[in-house]
Amino acid sequence: MPLLTPALHNELEAADHRFAHASPSEILAWTFERFDGDVAFACSFEDVALLHMIQQVAPGTEVIFLDTGGHFAETIEFVDRLEAAWRLRVTRTAPGVDAVSWPCGTERCCALRKVEPLSRALAGRSAWVTSVKRSDAATRATMKVVHWDEKFKLTKVNPLAAWSDEDVAYYLRSHDLPEHPLWARGYASIGCAPVTIKPVVEGDRRSGRWAGVAKEECGLHES
Ligand code: SF4
Secondary structure, three states: OOOOOHHHHHHHHHHHHHOOOOOHHHHHHHHHHHOOOOEEEEOOOOOOHHHHHHHHHOOOOEEEEEOOOOEOHHHHHHHHHHHHHOOOEEEEEOOOHHHHHOOOOOOOHHHHHHHHHHHHHHOOOOEEEOOOOHHHOHHHOOOOOEEEEOOOOEEEEOOOOOOOHHHHHHHHHHOOOOOOHHHHHOOOOOOEHHHEOOOOOOOOHHHHEOOOOOOOOOOOOOO
């Protein structure tokens, strides 16, 4: 398991400063070189902008898809389609057996269907990459580009930290990339089906997430 030494801490701080205004491609190039390819990408397949960039920089990177058992059929179909078309190396996690006792929206559901499976999938890795953006939610407003992830005990890299939804949309359009099938039906931020509805606040993409449940984060991105 990687350890956070003082030297690594200082290196990550310096990298975070250095990449404050860098492009995602520059950040990815550094990440795969610095960690010698020992990097996984956790992808929700809500959009495929960062997935496409990673395919350019490091094709064959492990793509972790957290299959909670609650996804829309359209999400699963989209994952399958992209996996075949782009020859992705997808690892699909599965909830542990204990998850049966914790249905959607209950206190431990995300922990058992997302956090614990991701922890197992990342074990032994040096770094992971995510698509989170500061603009996603107030809870992500201070997200660094590069930092030590205390929860999963490895380096975490957020190449899109400074991007907006418009930046992602422009990237998808300009590269003619496929979109999640539910976007065409008015969904904007897509998670588990039982708690995802179309946005209820105009201009707030994530306002349809965890509908009826008092939460904003699933526990993956809190460190
Ligand atoms: S979003 Fe809902 S169904 Fe999905 S893992 Fe979290 S609590 Fe469970």
